[in-house]
Amino acid sequence: MIHASEPTALTRPGAIVPDISLASRLFDELRRRTGGPGGITRTSYGLGEQIAHDMVRREALRLGMRAETDAACNLYLTLEGETGGPAIMIGSHLDSVPSGGNFDGAAGVLAGLAVAAGFVAAGRRPPVDLTVMAVRAEESTWFGASYIGSRAAFGTLTSDELDGVLRAGDRISLGAAIDAAGGDTARIRTGQPYLDPARIGLFLEPHIEQGPVLVAEGLPIGLVTGIRGSFRHRHAACHGTYAHSGATPKSVRQDAVLATSRLVVEMDAAWQALQDAGRDLAVTFGQSATVPGEAAFSKVAGRTDFALDVRSEDSETLDVMRAELRRIAGRIEQQEGVRFEFGPETGSTPAKMNPAVIAEMAVLTERLDVPARAISCGAGHDAAVFARQGVPTAMVFIRNRNGSHNPDEAMEIADFAKAAEVIAALCETWGSADTAAAA
Numbered sequence: 119m120i121h122a123s124e125p126t127a128l129t130r131p132g133a134i135v136p137d138i139s140l141a142s143r144l145f146d147e148l149r150r151r152t153g154g155p156g157g158i159t160r161t162s163y164g165l166g167e168q169i170a171h172d173m174v175r176r177e178a179l180r181l182g183m184r185a186e187t188d189a190a191c192n193l194y195l196t197l198e199g200e201t202g203g204p205a206i207m208i209g210s211h212l213d214s215v216p217s218g219g220n221f222d223g224a225a226g227v228l229a230g231l232a233v234a235a236g237f238v239a240a241g242r243r244p245p246v247d248l249t250v251m252a253v254r255a256e257e258s259t260w261f262g263a264s265y266i267g268s269r270a271a272f273g274t275l276t277s278d279e280l281d282g283v284l285r286a287g288d289r290i291s292l293g294a295a296i297d298a299a300g301g302d303t304a305r306i307r308t309g310q311p312y313l314d315p316a317r318i319g320l321f322l323e324p325h326i327e328q329g330p331v332l333v334a335e336g337l338p339i340g341l342v343t344g345i346r347g348s349f350r351h352r353h354a355a356c357h358g359t360y361a362h363s364g365a366t367p368k369s370v371r372q373d374a375v376l377a378t379s380r381l382v383v384e385m386d387a388a389w390q391a392l393q394d395a396g397r398d399l400a401v402t403f404g405q406s407a408t409v410p411g412e413a414a415f416s417k418v419a420g421r422t423d424f425a426l427d428v429r430s431e432d433s434e435t436l437d438v439m440r441a442e443l444r445r446i447a448g449r450i451e452q453q454e455g456v457r458f459e460f461g462p463e464t465g466s467t468p469a470k471m472n473p474a475v476i477a478e479m480a481v482l483t484e485r486l487d488v489p490a491r492a493i494s495c496g497a498g499h500d501a502a503v504f505a506r507q508g509v510p511t512a513m514v515f516i517r518n519r520n521g522s523h524n525p526d527e528a529m530e531i532a533d534f535a536k537a538a539e540v541i542a543a544l545c546e547t548w549g550s551a552d553t554a555a556a557a
């Protein structure tokens with residue numbers, strides 16, 4: 119997969135060349151204006167996010183694009199297309215976590231802007247309207263709610279959330295924050311959608327990779343196959359019986375630590391088997407502890423508390439693991455004389471990315487000699503909201519060191535350029551015979 123690649127856009131006659139210097143200049147300005155010694159902070163519906171929105175609006179207007187906002191202050195920057203068919207939307211969010219990095223979110227918006235600028239520089243229109251969307255309030259760290267901007271755009275943000283959800287730090291309600299930013303919560307409360315899924319031919323979210331896969335494999339970009347859903351037990355427990363460690367024979371012990379450990383090991387084996395069978399899965403026991411004050415060095419443990427997080431791109435795989443959990447736990451209960459109590463289940467539904475669009479992008483990466491691989495996405499993104507609305511949706515991951523949500527995010531601009539080049543080619547050929555299956 120790893121091979122040297124030339125800047126092929128420049129060598130394809132008439133190809134749209136994304137304006138990488140524009141994006142690079144905006145990344146620098148974002149860092150200067152929304153960063154500090156501790157990292158980047160672009161608060162949802164706060165100062166940093168607003169600075170970022172104002173910047174991309176300013177640049178889009180310079181390019182002759184049309185700027186619109188909806189009632190939740192999501193920003194839509196549109197370059198008019200040759201025809202009036204369903205639009206191509208490229209976007210992501212411009213907020214960040216507190217003391218985060220410069221690229222999470224912003225890379226997606228600036229990739230869209232770079233591609234639009236490429237069309238403008240070439241004096242050409244995209245085949246259909248090309249709308250760069252800057253989504254509001256994606257980072258749930260601020261309001262404790264997911265996908266605020268994109269759900270508002272589709273009319274599914276609720277009055278309960280507008281009134282009941284408060285921003286970390288200043289404790290301002292979501293509704294008050296939206297109105298203060300110039301939005302119109304009265305309109306959001308009507309549930310009237312701003313976006314019509316039928317008018318969107320493609321939603322594409324470029325984003326930095328938040329895991330280590332592309333760095334480890336030496337690949338500049340990844341084509342996301344799906345956004346993982348999950349089922350979780352945040353407050354699970356294993357009940358055994360406390361007993362003297364020296365005086366209690368093995369045959370009569372009801373050891374909660376042993377039982378929990380067996381559960382962890384056997385769930386791991388079930389994961390391995392499904393992964394070997396080609397399924398996408400991640401199983402994590404992120405917390406596991408005995409009870410302070412009850413447990414002791416010389417006691418058989420009578421109780422453990424633990425948390426379980428199971429994620430997959432595929433609903434059926436989640437169902438299989440849910441059944442495996444019951445089966446394995448039931449057997450361990452019988453053998454070890456303990457009782458598992460899993461508590462309430464929470465989770466989310468997986469979102470499939472559009473296979474035809476992924477296939478088309480795979481063809482383009484080969485044609486452009488950009489090394490890439492299919493990759494699963496383990497974190498939530500606005501793309502999931504678009505996919506669930508029935509919009510053909512895709513994500514491109516850009517190689518990034520050191521993970522995300524921290525000041526050490528490190529995306530190379532050369533990798534960003536490769537992603538933008540593939541996206542430009544996709545936009546340029548959108549709706550032609552090549553992409554007919556996808557459109």
Ligand SMILES: [Zn+2]
Nearest residue numbers: 211222223325
């Ligand atoms: Zn993000």
